[in-house]
Amino acid sequence: MRAFVITGPFQGEVLDVEPPVPGPGEVVVRVERAGVCGTDAEFFTGEMAYLHDGQARYPLRIGHEWCGVVTALGAGVSREWLGRRVTGDTMLGCQACRRCLSGRQHLCADRFEIGIRYGRPGALAEFLPVPVFALHVLPDHVGPALGALVEPGGNALRAVRAARLRAGDRLLILGPGTIGLLAAMFAAAEGAEVHLLGLSTAFARSLGFACHTEVPDLPFDAVIDASNAARLPALAAEKVEPGGRVVYIGLAGEPSLVDTRVIALKDLRVTGVLSASGGLAGTIERYASGAVDPTPLVAATIGLDDVAGALAGGRDPDQPPKIHIDPSAQTERSST
Structure with missing residues (x-):
């Protein structure tokens, strides 16, 4: 099968690789659509922290935002899965440790992460192996674009839930990227008054949100930091109302400092969010009902041969933030 493989910093190409064979408890999914995010771009540039602490290494196959159709079953998997349209959790816990058994498998110390951690292959390929415990069924009317937006949506939904709106x-919301915009959509669907803060706000404004380049002089019941700026976590705690809620889902490239005296003296509820685990089912429900429609976030759908160029080209902040990949699309050239 064809798969996009990163072999080193700024080096990626489409290769012919062996197709997956499902192991016990696994299925193989024919990938309909996959998305790329900032983590994937950091793998391509060599900046991703996992490359420097041994949790990932080249060559690697990225892609953890995906949907597709189950085409093969491993031993012990019910035949009911065959032919189903699915998406799935990125975090694959060991299923045996204390964290996994208590429903926190996304925090398992020995977890694999699809397309990210410990060599688990990602979805920028024609086929993807996935443990059946990680699967979520997609309704027929949740098409490929929505299906590939479930994983980032799950992150955003968990952040909004933590904000207790x-x-x-x-x-x-600090940061009008994919997660920030999805969080804005979920929060607006719950009746919240949403404001976004960012360096560039044109696209967010086009979606109808109140957007700012400086924090407006308003009382905020909750703040979600979905940015990658090291200075903004402190600003989140500073700008929220006493007794309010602060949610940290963005990750800066360097340590960010927050004065815990501010947190204590303002009696704040502060929550960190890692992964979409726990938010996938709710995201599918909201997409299926039409309560949230994130399809305007997709700027383009490309083939595997164009992935390297997309990862190297950066993102225009005034355009939709998300690039999707259709692995079945064929082009004549290979990206390098």
């Missing part, structure tokens, strides 16, 4: 609450 009530109808009429005022929410500030």
